[in-house]
Amino acid sequence: MKVDFNNIGIGALAIGSVLNIKTEFSLAKATLILPFITHTECLYYLARATTQANSIEKLIAERTSYISNFNARYYDSLCLAFSSIQYLTEMGYAQHQGDLLLKIKPLEYNPKMGTRAKKIFQAANNISALLSENEKKLFLNLRVEL
Numbered sequence: 001m002k003v004d005f006n007n008i009g010i011g012a013l014a015i016g017s018v019l020n021i022k023t024e025f026s027l028a029k030a031t032l033i034l035p036f037i038t039h040t041e042c043l044y045y046l047a048r049a050t051t052q053a054n055s056i057e058k059l060i061a062e063r064t065s066y067i068s069n070f071n072a073r074y075y076d077s078l079c080l081a082f083s084s085i086q087y088l089t090e091m092g093y094a095q096h097q098g099d100l101l102l103k104i105k106p107l108e109y110n111p112k113m114g115t116r117a118k119k120i121f122q123a124a125n126n127i128s129a130l131l132s133e134n135e136k137k138l139f140l141n142l143r144v145e146l
Contacts, residue, residue: 006038006077011084013117016093016107017124022131023103029131030085030101032138034077035070036127037120042066046123053126056133056141070142 014037015030037043045051045063053059060067085101088094095102109121131138139146 006034006080008080008083008087010037010116010120011080012087013107013113014120015081015084016088017121018128018131019094019101019103020106021124021128024100025131026099026135027085027096027101028135029138031074031078031081032131032142033127034081035073037123038073038077039066043119043123046126047119051126053129056130056138059130060141067142071144074144
């Protein structure tokens with residue numbers, strides 16, 4: 001039996017942990033977070049202390065296999081991303097203002113959340129760095145078909 005770890009709790013953790021670092025970003029960028037964490041190898045790579053994700057181009061060049069099916073993962077996680085954003089908003093962790101998602105209060109890590117949540121919190125710095133680029137450039141480089 002395969003257990004699906006990619007649920008609204010994991011989605012809210014992922015978006016909330018990146019929102020802890022970058023206190024505001026566009027909804028379009030928020031939808032790009034989950035495809036990074038739904039790929040286990042990509043998540044573990046971004047969570048490593050030695051990984052410096054300076055640009056999306058560098059990630060694509062060095063780890064092509066992590067991005068090869070990004071478009072499919074993007075559309076598979078799109079509904080989950082919006083549900084997670086709605087959950088964070090209703091629980092008072094975030095606020096939706098126009099096209100922006102703003103942090104209201106930090107989402108804190110607790111060891112009881114498990115090892116996957118720990119990896120997500122560790123990867124948040126690198127994901128935040130990747131999302132600092134222009135969103136049009138991100139969607140183009142990640143080959144997301146709009």
